[in-house]
Amino acid sequence: MIHSRYQGIAFEKRFLPRLTTMQIKEMPKEDALLVLPIGATEQHGPHLPVYTDTLLGEGLLNLAFTHLENENVWLLPPIPYGKSNEHFGLAGTITLSAATLQAVVMDIAKSVSESGFKKIVLFNSHGGNHDLLNMMAREIRIETGLMVFRLNSTAFDVTSEVISEKEQKFGIHGGEVETSMVLDLKESWVQMKYSTREFPKLDEDSNIYLKGGCYFAWLTKDISESGIAGDASLGTKQKGEQFNEKLGIKIAKVLLEMSHFDLCRINQ
Template sequence: MFTRYEGTAWESKFLPRLTRKQIGELPKEKALVVLSIGAVEQHGDHMPVMTDALIGEATLTEALEKLDPAEQVWVIPPISYGKSNEHIGIPGTISLSAATLAGIVKDIAASLQASGFRRLLLFNTHGGNMDLLNVISREIRIATGMMVFYLSPSSLDAASDLMAPEELEFGIHGGDYETSIAMHVKPDWVQEQYRVKEMPRMERFDYLTLESKIRFAWKMDDISASGILGDATAATAEKGRIIQERVTDILAKAFAELSRFEIDEFLQVK
């Protein structure tokens, strides 16, 4: 079970735990700073509104536990709120505007650059943030010269053999994937008796999709009566454990790779 701010990761890799002197003396040439960005928004009747932020913090904690202690990878306090206006008006949803979230992330990046850091990873666990963070990443690169990375752990293909094909395509919110992870990392926060299955009726369309070929703008109450998309009834804590084990294995290696990446290597003549 995930416990916030406990364990090796938070004791040895939580940047704000250090003093200004310690941070000033850190070797920053190969240092990677990780900013987790989630959301506080409705996830149906069975899941906490903090689901996305919770998954982000829990995943980072486990990944850092697997990291070689010598790696210069640092975590800063997460941004728990995201751009969640697709859920606005549904109880429990707290959304930042695109401009506000962009401003916060850019200000954090500028502050890190002023302290001498060269690499920033935007670690995202909310689908509604993805397009915006792609834009923000380039804006930060241009404004600060930092190397900026962004990823969503759900994109690491750690569950393709655990989920039904319909779930893999349409289970984008509060379904099997997220519910399984939450049941693993914080089981007391999941009210299993309220789990449901709801899928969008997209079979009549050849090209129109929610998130791939041709997309359309939607609010959650346009496409779901329950507030979820997916099959939460298929979720198990064991699936969640397997997903987290796979994802954090990948992330521990990826973080080390990002800390060594130099963008000017692309211009070197072979």
């Protein structure tokens, strides 16, 4: 499957900016859910494009929307830059400051509210955005009254039956999973001859992780010489197709639930 921008159901039928101002004004908005993809432009080792995170977000949503053709769920243009300062200094990384990304997301949310929409999901495909967007979801709720949801592109386990425990624990950037997924979406952008294998030198039984409930703050240069964490050489297009298809289905199911979610019922 080759990911082509502005093609597929997501862009042809559910891309909000393709509508006119009159169409948007007149459309029903009570159950409408707007999806704001937030990615990154940052180094992903010697073999993957710096656009990897944004590409994955767009590609997964395009797949998800094939299962949401007639639902009132709409795609907004992606924010292709994120908080990527952990990769700063590595060529091709373009990062926003935390304050800038917060301001951009808030301004978009205010604009969405001004147009009469009630629900938005911050759909994230870059790990470095995770904590900031969790915080911003609540700030947007306070500031605008919007119903705000958070969803990460890798929120669902679709890889554990295929990849090793070591890759699951330490393969967090440019490794087997991301390499496979990009191979499926845009194979011509991957230079597999430069793929490499590098894992952070942490004990496998350590209780301190690179992410999650108990972790340490790190910069890429602290944990990797190549810029990746994982075994990119094991990435294949076949694995990527499997991961992407499963994630697309799971993301669609959650977006559908979000579109029908009624916050008022919780407190009754």
